[in-house]
Amino acid sequence: MLMSLAGIVFGIGFFIVTQAQTSGFEQFFIRTILGTNGAIRIEDKIQSTIFAIAAAGHDADASKFEVAADRAGRKYIEGVEDPALITDALRKFRNVSGVSAVVQGSVIADSTFKNDAAKIYGINLEDHLAVSDLGSQIVRGAGGLEDFRTTPQGLLVGKVLADRLQLSPGDSLILQAGTEQRRYRVSALYETGVSDIDRVRIYMHLGEARSLLKKTSGASFIQVTLFDRDRAPQDAAKMEQVLRHGAKGWQEREKTWLEVFRALRVSSALTVSTIILISGLGMFNTLAMIVIEKTKEIAILRSMGYTRSDISRIFIWLGAIVLVMGTVGGWIMGAGVTYGVSKLPIRIRGIFSADSFQVYWSIWHYVVATLTAAVVVMTAAVIPARRAARLEPGDIIRGTSQ
Amino acid sequence: MSKSLSSPASLLSAPAQNAAAGLALRCSNLHRHLGQGEGRVHVLRGVSFEARRGHVTAIVGPSGCGKSTLLYLLGLLDQPDDGSIWISDQLMSNSSDLDRTAARCEHIGFVFQFHFLMLEFSALDNVMMPMRKLGRLSEAEMVARARSLLADVGLGEKTHRLATQLSGGEQQRVAVARALANQPSIILADEPTGNLDVTNSNLVFDLLTKLAKENGQAVVLVTHNPEIAQRCDEIKPMRDGQFC
Known part of the structure; x- marks a missing residue:
């Protein structure tokens, strides 16, 4: 016994x-994932497609349109066309604690050592600090965020990418998007711990990203944080319905x-x-x-x-x-x-x-x-x-x- | 050999007559088979019997004649194939297991050849076990009664000894005290002295009969010991499943 x-x-x-x-x-x-990518991501405008048109017969009032309401009949237009409008609308949701519009694009990062593919994330720092743990993810750079905040050409580079390009805070880095090439300065290195992110992601100021990527308006996506993270699926569904933009909660995004x-x-x-x-x-x-x-x-x-x-x-x-x-x-x-x-x-x-x-x-x-x-x-x-x-x-x- | 033979003639109107005659227990025409198939044996062949309060009855006979089987039937530990058993005024032979169990608790005390004490418990706890089940006394009353019974059987100084710390004779005396715990109207004893030396045999038998007589209890005991049998009020010899 x-x-x-x-x-x-x-x-x-x-x-x-x-x-x-x-x-x-x-x-x-x-x-980690909430502190990096937020609870909900709003991206791609939904456009309902017209899939049935009843042609007019002999009756004068018979001509009409039937608009698809289900997911199968949807068409997505890439990006958020009017981020300011959507951001304002999002802030009205009671469970939303922070909103940050992000412009994203692919670049080639060229250091004196080598070049590598990277993704730039154009952000408004204060907005993005409210929707992520970026502030606490800085691992190198004496000035850190303050240096980035005050330097228009400043970059926050992922630690894995920085190691591959042998970059340190204060070093310069050339980013090439299409035919456009610009020199930037590494303000600090960050580490989320998610290697897929730290290997490719470079944060820069939103205006600079628009200029480099030649995206004068709109945003690639809007990152949202919530007071109650567990309500993300319900809130995302509601946001999608109200804002007519695709919205994914973290549970669906990180399902795997x-x-x-x-x-x-x-x-x-x-x-x-x-x-x-x-x-x-x-x-x-x-x-x-x-x-x-x-x-x-x-x-x-x-x-x-x-x-x-x-x-x-x-x-x-x-x-x-x-x-x-x-x-x-x-x-x-x-x-x-x-x-x-x-x-x-x-x-x-x-x-x-x-x-x-x-x-x-x-x-x-x-x-x-x-x-x-x-x-x-x-x-x-x-x-x-x-x-x-x-x-x-x-x-x-x-x-x-x- | 029989000192007095009970007559089964009046058994049909048992309940009414039980009370009048001071009968604690009656049975009529009991049949019991044991074993199965070819090994099936007709152990009891129409046994009728009665036990009076304050009387000590010895059932004697050779091994295998059905003494113990009868005792267990009378003690409601087993059920007859045919026949009736009355405990006090109640017909119990065909009653449910729960009713027979309740009747055992209230009306019957057993003493076996082997003491069957709970070795992990003290003498006092062993004596209190039937009282705990009956639930009529408070804890203090149960302790007091158990102490009194143990004192009656000469173990007043050993109430807190574990059963394992008592001699064979002492263990059997605790078993006698336990049988008397709920003041049953019937004491059934199966070779109660069979495992004891002469001195302890006499001691246990004297205790059993003295206490039973004082309390007006019917004692039915099965024994092979002719000296013990001779000291009983009545001897019922058995052979081949019947009283001689």
């Missing part, structure tokens, strides 16, 4: 730890990675649950053995007037005690190991940047672990309990005493 108890403790403990870790990395990824994290979380939960399951089997065996060993005692209790339910309850209680002790022990172990793991140094770069194990504290990890253990342990207890209750005292005592 002690081994089963230990198994329950370890099972619950590991369940909590693995869930805390996978959820921790997932939450960290979400924070979120599915990967979900699969990892479920997979680790299933794997660790086998420890609980094996402990449950061990407990089932132990209780079944106890029923066999204690048949005389069960018979004597029945002879005293204890009912079948009373006998059954003894074994259920035994299971419940193991469950309670195992749960409390598992919680303590889970919380302790989760705390210890959160202090372990580990350098992660790729889909996000972290220097220690990420954990996420959630009461639901404890609840689900407990429920899993409860189902396993109580099932393991109920079967022997029912077997014990079915024993006939007369048969047992007769077998013993004759």
